[in-house]
Amino acid sequence: MHVAMTYLHTPILESLIEQLEYVCTSSKWHTRQVAMEFIQYMVFCNLFNARLYKKQLRELVFKCLFDEQFEVRSVASITLSGFYQCGYIQVNEEDFEYFSQMSKIKYFIKKDGKKIIITEKIIKRHGGVLGLCAIVLSSPYDISNYIPAALMLLCEHLHDPDLIQKSVKKALSEFRRTHHDSWHQHREKFTDDQLVIFDDVLISPNYYV
Structure with missing residues (x-):
């Protein structure tokens, strides 16, 4: 080092x-x-x-x-x-779209009524989520163009397996911490629908588990 x-x-x-x-x-x-x-x-x-x-x-x-x-x-x-x-x-459109696609990879199959997780695919899904986390946390004191959409995508993963949940909750917690003091200004970068989803996530019991 x-x-x-x-x-x-x-x-x-x-x-x-x-x-x-x-x-x-x-x-x-x-x-x-x-x-x-x-x-x-x-x-x-x-x-x-x-x-x-x-x-x-x-x-x-x-x-x-x-x-x-x-x-x-x-x-x-x-x-x-x-x-x-x-x-x-x-941060560019290519990176954002790539992480978005990877984060949506289906990570399991159903066999005989049971859900079977495919390790290789859950790794790819987690990598996509971590890429979105990187975009969100790259602007600790402002809201760049890709952050609102990236946050909405991350909110969709709060019911994923534990390792993905852990990464998402950590990113949301850090975002909330760094943007809390100026949130009255930052919220203007979000649409009304995005604010409803984001506010619901942050006050949901699931967020704090």
């Missing part, structure tokens, strides 16, 4: 990114998780000279956003949110 927080010249950055791409293929999830944390610090401390590699790093974070391990996906979501927040990459 001390290396990540150092100003790095181009040849060193190139070597590090190559190693990070390799590390993210490790069979040990702790290693992949640390790689995501390393990327956060490396980009934040080398914001300008790392711009040449934003396509590579974006692809790497997206890959880990759909990692088989919950902890890796969660850290990748935080890293992506940081990328959006500091302007390293921009």
